[in-house]
């Protein structure tokens with residue numbers, strides 16, 4: 001009796017904490033870092049399950065905060081967890097102690113298109129063993145995703161598109177019983193073949209997926225996420241949020257990925273316009289297409305329109321020979337001016353040639369904010385390496401700090417390619433052990449799959 005009473009009392013204890021982003025390397029592990037004071041208040045210890053409630057409730061394993069966070073009332077959550085709790089960084093959640101029950105059955109579905117798991121149920125069971133889960137959540141695991149530009153010999157070996165190792169995201173479709181559960185020896189685990197559109201777009205790209213540009217993320221959050229999330233804040237202050245932000249930096253530094261992450265983290269719809277592509281349309285078509293995207297985005301606000309390579313649609317008008325280009329610049333200006341200040345729509349444009357775009361675009365009320373994204377430094381490269389090797393089984397000798405030093409001058413896209421190349425080498429090594437007539441790879445062979453220091457070093461030489 002006394003026990004039951006204590007349990008009830010404990011269940012009612014709640015702490016309110018402010019959400020901050022998890023460290024990149026811990027993203028996807030399902031843990032929540034909280035200060036010691038919160039553990040005491042909840043009467044729990046490290047490794048216990050907690051329920052975290054924002055606009056929605058999710059579960060996590062409680063871990064101690066980093067030393068520098070101990071005095072702050074902060075809970076660190078990764079992008080998927082923020083999506084699961086439906087909160088943004090800086091907002092508050094309520095945390096309570098929770099108990100998970102063993103599940104008799106758990107059903108997962110891929111939350112990303114073009115994704116395949118090998119030896120699915122076994123691998124999932126192992127990855128999620130004893131971790132708390134709840135239906136509707138998005139979770140991350142190791143899996144295999146098709147790789148573009150596969151060397152033909154590897155593709156041939158696979159008989160189907162080849163897959164390299166990377167972290168993948170899954171939806172927890174249902175659990176029996178309902179509520180908070182965990183997988184144990186007796187749980188039946190099913191992985192649906194069909195893609196299930198995730199409830200939250202953070203499954204696809206979120207802030208954890210862009211590395212080495214924390215300052216930029218912060219700036220863009222203030223300029224874009226804040227006004228999209230809390231338009232009333234700006235109305236109240238009587239200031240107009242920015243309509244247009246210009247991102248400039250070399251190709252492959254993550255501009256597109258960042259714009260998409262901001263849209264997803266702001267719960268905004270995302271529309272892309274590709275400069276060179278839209279230029280290629282027929283007479284009058286380009287302007288029409290531009291207008292259509294703006295109309296559609298306005299209807300689906302809050303929204304972000306992302307214009308990639310804006311220099312190709314809005315070059316300096318005195319430098320362009322054709323009428324078509326001039327009309328397109330004019331159309332874009334009209335559309336920007338026509339946007340109501342409080343339409344809850346932000347246009348983000350990217351270019352690597354900021355000096356090549358028409359100056360009229362940079363006047364107040366148009367693209368009047370600028371953010372520069374540079375080539376990452378060593379620390380940034382280390383972070384990006386962490387992102388692109390997330391979910392990869394790495395050999396003991398792999399040292400990401402060493403690789404960060406060795407990749408001077410690399411941008412994010414180069415680092416992504418390096419990680420992909422190294423993974424392909426690892427796959428190539430296990431190929432002889434695979435019976436190509438079999439549709440699936442035996443789990444013991446997959447267990448051997450490991451990307452080594454040599455794989456990275458030889459990929460570097462290419």
Ligand code: ADP
Nearest residue numbers: 209210211251252253254255256257412413416
């Ligand atoms: P940009 O728009 O600046 O040309 P993208 O966002 O299209 O660059 O980047 C291309 C790819 O390179 C991304 O999909 C991602 O895999 C990788 N990448 C680039 N920058 C970063 C970054 N800062 N962090 C993580 N990955 C990155």
